[in-house]
Amino acid sequence: MAGISKNPAVVAGDTTAPVVVFTIPAVVAGGTIALAGISKTRQCWQATPPPRRSFPPPQQSVVRGDPTAPAVVSTTPAVVAGDTKAPVAVSTTPAVVAGDTTAPVALSTTPAVVTGDTIAPTVVSTTPAVVAGDTNAPVAVSTTPAVVAGDTIAPAAISTTPAVVACDTTTRYVSKIVTEDRKEYMYEKLCLCAGAKPKLIFEGNPYVLGIWDTDSAQAFQENLAQAERIVVVGNGGIALELVYEIQGCEVIWAIKDKAIGNTFFDAGAAEFLIPKLTAEKETPIACKRTKYTMEGNEDKERPIAASDKLGSALGPDWHEGLHLKGTKEFSHKVHIEILCEVRKIHLQQEFIQLQRTALTFPEEEENVEPDEVLWPVYVELTNGKIYGCDFIVSATGVVPNVKPFLDGNNFAVGEDGGLKVDEHMRTSLPDIYAAGDICTAAWEPSPVWHQMRLWTQARQMGWYAAKCMAADTLGESIDLDFCFELFAHVTKFFNYKVVVLGKYNAQGLGLDHELMLRCTKGQEYVKVVMQNGRMMGAVLIGETDLEETFENLILNQMDLSAYGEDLLNPDIDIEDYF
Structure with missing residues (x-):
């Protein structure tokens, strides 16, 4: 810096x-x-x-003064003072510069008296200095x-x-x-x-909120405190964190992919994570990162976020310290709508005039009962379903x-x-x-x-x-x-530690690659991307303790063909080999 x-x-x-x-x-x-x-x-x-x-x-x-004056060199920081007549005392405290265009220039870091007229010697410092003198200096x-x-x-x-x-x-x-x-x-x-x-799905709609900085996160918390149901649109990091952290509020989660977390995971990792959405929240795992805080701001009132203003950027663990709870008394209640996007958003009065039918929150997959509750806003999805809610979160x-x-x-x-x-x-x-x-x-x-x-x-x-x-x-x-030699990202999803390395989803490798998997339900999920016997990327979910070893294997591009499936054998300590 x-x-x-x-x-x-x-x-x-x-x-x-x-x-x-x-x-x-x-x-x-x-x-x-x-x-x-x-x-x-x-x-x-x-x-x-x-x-x-x-x-x-x-x-x-x-510093240059009269062109005919001899030069004296000082190697200490300089203080400059001068007058065409009177001597000037100079101290070692922060410097004051004064003088007219004909004054000699004296620079010293020890108490001194400087006198001189227009032919007085000029003092030159070789360290950064405060300068006064004539226009030719x-x-x-x-x-x-x-x-x-x-x-x-x-x-x-x-x-x-x-x-x-x-x-x-x-x-x-x-x-x-x-x-x-x-x-x-x-x-x-x-x-x-x-x-x-943020790429908001609809600009200018008061019921569509984006979360991109600290102020918008605070605005989201305030709206959530009065909500019974929200719709989350998107499948990236913000959406993954939100749907897990929100409590006391029904969440309809609309994603355009077949599986959750498509930005970071494959379908296998998604299946590993989904049970966490219906389980009771656990004690958060410890964050081992350095944290940065601002002193003296705890009691200051935060402004409501506006779409044309940006506050401080969201970093890791951005939701810590926020109370993400709705009006109801339950933990998680999330329903996922896959392979769909938002077709249209209807305000309440418009929806009544259309005489369309909205659905209740699906308690079971086959539930298609109409919703009799009037909601402030309605979301029409491309799969034909309509859900009423208090507001929509755009996390696209x-x-x-x-x-x-x-x-x-x-x-x-x-x-x-x-x-x-x-x-x-x-x-x-x-x-x-x-x-x-x-x-x-x-x-x-x-x-x-x-x-x-x-x-x-x-x-x-x-x-x-x-x-x-x-x-x-x-x-x-x-x-x-060196940080640009290997892609590496450490985060936390669904209260699991998540590490993604290199070409973790085989980005750009085409069909010429193979995957190796190891999964222990509720504990860990390990995926390795191999190409020509060399490790190109990895996804590590849970406390695997493999990240340092895999980083080195990806960087070194060692031929691992001889190890085969033993590379992920839980009974073999891979660190003994490397």
């Missing part, structure tokens, strides 16, 4: 004084990898990247990283360094961003991390949040709508990077890695993008991070 300067500096003086410029990349945060100071004002911006210009090495700053450059934070819609530059910063484009050109309120902010490196937005995936950044900027965009980035997270525009859900990885991937818009990859990309920006600024080379 980008660092923050802790060297307070104040620049004072006349309008001809030289300026201080930060050269380390500024990061604009939002979406799933927000770094600092998130504002919730919806903004848009325009980048005006200029041609690159050469500049002196950033580790030196030079060179620009002082600080190598302390600056962090710029903004909201998840558009960047809003906020310097976290207590310094007055300006730029001199004659020495180094700094690009700018323009926010919706017409404010301009300068940058040399910019990273777009605005995440993604996300799209990259690129719209605020495309106007006036010629970004290269991938087929999935994300900003294309190369192996160093650079977009097609100079000095602009992207990371997380907003971007599309356009480099040639590892045979066992692929992009998915998950919180794990968003965090990895953000971390790597910061390293790439710093390396580019310092003129250093950097290799593609």
Whole structure:
């Protein structure tokens, strides 16, 4: 991540004084990898990247006064003061810069007295310094990283360094961003991390809720507290977590696939998980991940989520701390409608006028009794069934949040709508990077890695993008991070630990592969994808303790043909072989 300067500096003086410029990349945060100071004002911006210009090495700053004066070099941080007549005392506390255009410049970190007239010697510091002097003085450059934070819609530059910063484009050109309120902010490196937005099945319908950030999750909890029945549409990670966590409310779950969790599982894994939907909820398994919290916000009232505003992105265990309970007194009550989508949504008055028949919650598969209860909204499915409910949850995936950044900027965009980035997270525009859900990885991937818009990859990309920006600024080379060698995601579904590795669903392998399975009902489900005797991917559900061994086998691409079915034999400790 980008660092923050802790060297307070104040620049004072006349309008001809030289300026201080930060050269380390500024990061604009939002979406799933927000770094600092998130504002919730919806903004848009325009980048005006200029041609690159050469500049002196950033580790030196030079102060120049009278051109005839001899130079003295100090290797300690400098304090500058000066007057054409009077001596000035200088201390080692945060620096104050004063002086006119003819004053000599003195820099020292020990108590000192500086005197001189227009022919006094000039002091030069080799470390980042605060600068004052005449209009001919060179620009002082600080190598302390600056962090710029903004909201998840558009960047809003906020310097976290207590310094007055300006730029001199004659020495180094700094690009700018323009926010919706017409404010301009300068940058040399910019990273777009605005995440993604939900694909709502119907935009603008007050009874259709999406869950994509902390504010929308809070709004969902408030609506659920007054609900007796809801319809969940979608078959991804959010839908899987919701249908298991919701209590005291009937759930109609509509999916377009033959089995649940199609994004992560095959039909066998789905059958392994389904009994959990009717069983009483168990004590949640311990979360072994690092958790991040915000102090002082526990008692603050949260705003109701709006479709055009984005709050903090949802990370792992997003539902922890939320009370996901309806008005009824039971645990799970979930009915699954497979191979269907939503055809139409009817409001109550419209449905009455249509004189159509809705169904009650199916207690048994053959139950087709009409529902006499009047519901606020009705969902008509493509299989011809209609269910009344209190509201609908749209959990049908996300799209990259690129719209605020495309106007006036010629970004290269991938087929999935994300900003294309190369192996160093650079977009097609100079000095602009992207990371997380907003971007599309356009480099040639590892045979066992692929992009998915998950919180794990968003965090990895953000971390790597910061390293790439710093390396580019310092003129250093950097290799593609190891996290892009193997796809790996750890999560929790139906209170089981779930690990997916590599080509876990044989993505892109065609028919030239085989599967090996091991299943213990209610305890574990292990699936391995093999190709030409080599492990290409795996799905591990439950406490299998196989993830580290399988990671190594996938990365090493060792020929495992000789081991056959013993590879998953529970009576053999596979770690003894490898």
